[in-house]
Amino acid sequence: MCLLRNSKLTAQGVSLKIEGYWLASGILGVTASILKRIGHAGADAVVTKSIGKVPRKGHQGPVLTTSHGGLLNAVGLTNPGIDEFAEEMNLLTSSDVPVVLSIFGSSIDETVEVACKGANLGPDAIELNLSCPHAEISQISHDPLLTHDYVEAVKSVVNCQVFAKISPNVSDIVAIGKAAEKAGADAVVAINTLKGMKIDIQQKRPVLGNKIGGLSGPPIFPIAIRAVYELYECLSIPIIGVGGVSSWEDAVEMHLAGASAIQIGSALLQGMSVFREIREGVQQYLKTQGFSRTSEIIGIAGEK
DSSP states (O other): OOOOTTOHHHHHSOOOOSOEEEEOTTSSTTOHHHHHHHHHHTOSEEEOOOBOSSOBOOOOSOOEEEETTEEEEOOOOOBOOHHHHHHHHHHHHTSSSOEEEEEOOSSHHHHHHHHHHHHTTOOSEEEEEOOOTTSGGGGGGGSHHHHHHHHHHHHTTOSSEEEEEOOSSSSOHHHHHHHHHHTTOSEEEEOOOEEEEOEETTTTEESSTTSEEEEESGGGHHHHHHHHHHHHHHOSSOEEEESSOOSHHHHHHHHHHTEEEEEEOGGGGGOTTHHHHHHHHHHHHHHHHTOSSGGGTTTTTSOO
């Protein structure tokens, strides 16, 4: 078992409530200052950029472009490594902003090592990135057995919540979700970005340096809704919905599909007030529909 010197779970006997509107991973870099600003601007929790064992430069640029109302990125999991990121985590965990540490590894052993070091920094939870579509880890959550083994290995060495972030680029997302649940995941995060590509018709070549990237934003919202709905019908653990939510109407729809908490990423282009605007819109909807709490509408679009 990893030591947890600063664990909020151990120290306070509580865990992060899976509710509200969170900053999605990978949106605003890896500095504590900007992540705290997002929290103070209204996010109920912030998820860090995915952090690995060692520093990583990522893919050669261009790494970001727009496409059909969404964003297409191939950053390549750029990060400073878990040892270097410790200073930022110390600043984050000493604040009043709930922090979910996103991690990844190229093997189970490497992922366990990062998880141990990360848990020792005291996050409120760990998000296990098993599904970045433009990096070598993309295939993990394509395989139920691999998903199970990664989640089980991390859960066996940390004493905090573990959320499994899974891919939409699969034929059976429910099988992946069930594997994560069976392995002990405390929640499933659905979905990651979709594999996509853009070609410059003047230069007649791919725009992104990596050629293939991950599509996010409004174009993937219907796919995220479908995934959340299917997972909610079959899982007992909470679903954290993510993918294209940019308004309170989108948030309501995702709650109705089955999401207990919702992560917001590309919509941050609207400004940091987006978290409060979505929350206020949802609360007004609940009031007009005769509900008292968001929990009353989670999953009611289905038959569960």
